[in-house]
Amino acid sequence: MTLRPLILALTLALPAPVLAQNLAFGGMRADLSAPVEVSADNLTVDQSDGSALFTGNVVIGQGEMRLSAEEVTVDYATGGQDRISRMTATGDVTLxxxxxxxxxxxxxYDVEAGTVLLTGDVLLTQGRNVLAGDRVTVDLATGSARVEGRVRSVLQPGTP
Structure with missing residues (x-):
């Protein structure tokens, strides 16, 4: 995204040395009962370990939630490839x-637990508010998030 350098510069300008912060991330919810759809340019399946590797323009959807990345490894639950247990997305991840x-x-994305763990230069936006941290865990059932590491935020005041 082209705004990322500007937003990161703004977040780094604020002194907010917080080790962890909980926040409501209301829109970041998913219908955990909805099917998980994956599209990509390429797919490699490894029958020996029960995994699949999607590469190139990967987009994963579940209900209204969309996750995109350069590549995604899908791990299936023990006992077959009829239930996804976890997906690991790497490279320019956007949720x-x-x-x-x-x-x-x-x-x-731990499908069974309904959580997403984001790491590596994490940047969250909610409307005009921006939050950056080292590690963010989002509970998709409740929409709550926990930000850990060097937390930086830009919170826009509400209009009177």
Whole structure:
């Protein structure tokens, strides 16, 4: 995204040395009962370990949530490839749900737990508010998020 350098510069300008912060990330929810759809340029399946590697323009959707990345490894639950247990996305990861968005270098989506762990230069936006941190865990059932590491934020005041 072209705004990322500007947003990062703004977040680094604010002194906010917080080790961890909880926040409501309301739009970042997913219908955990909805099917998970994956599209990509290429697919490699490894029958020996029960995984699949999607590469090139990978987009994963579940309900209104969309995750895109350069590549995504899908691990299936023990006992067959009928249920996904975890997806690991790497390279320019973007997670969007409603008005909320997140960018990171890696995201691990634990489908069974309904959580997404974002790591590597994480940048969250919610409307005009921006939050950056080292590690963010999003609970997709509740929409809550926990930001850890060097947390930086730009919070826009509400209009009177």
């Amino acid at each position: 969007v749900s409603g008005p909320d968005a997140a960018e990171a270098q890696q995201a691990v």
